[in-house]
Amino acid sequence: WLQAYGVGAVATGGPNSRDHYRDFRDPFKFDGVLERVWQQGDDVIYAVPRRAPSLVRVISAGDVLETRPPSFETVEPITSFARALEANPLPEVHWANAQRATIRATLEPGQLLYAQISWHPGWRATRDGEPVPIRPDGLGQIVIEPGCSGPCRVQLTWTGGVEMTLARDRKSVV
Secondary structure (H helix, E strand, O other): OOOOOOOOEEEEEOOOOOOOOOOOOOOOOOEOOEEEEEEEOOEEEEEOOOOOOOOEEEEEHHHOOOOOOOOOOOOHHHHHHHHHHHHOOOOEEEEEEOOEEEEEEEEOOOEEEEEEEEOOOOEEEEEOOEEOOEEEOOOOEEEEOOOOOEEEEEEEEEOOHHHHHHHHOHHHOO
């Protein structure tokens, strides 16, 4: 589940944590499962293994989780999905700022771009200046369907959606 959501690290705090927000029922459940990269008292940071820290991946259309597994205990579809995310070539991603990324990849027919970012209608994707389909998957993350075979350049842009349009347009505020 952590790999599927693009998590790079997990911080936990035990009963004697210096953190005031202690929400883990079993703060040491990652011991022996994930690598401890930092510890001070009961506060621990574990690394989640990932081939690369990028949140954008190339994925085959058939590997996309179209529906959410019924519970967190259902691990098989998530395990297969995480393997698929790690197996394909990585795209080159350049973030100009927090709202705009350029993604370059060489895609084969049937491959998509997958961004481990929460989908919202305010995200837009274009290829060569033309809009391409962008949608959520079953985990609520971004699937981009650039429709290209071979070298591909996609712009991913956060517009903010209706909320930001209303916030920017003072005339629409009552």
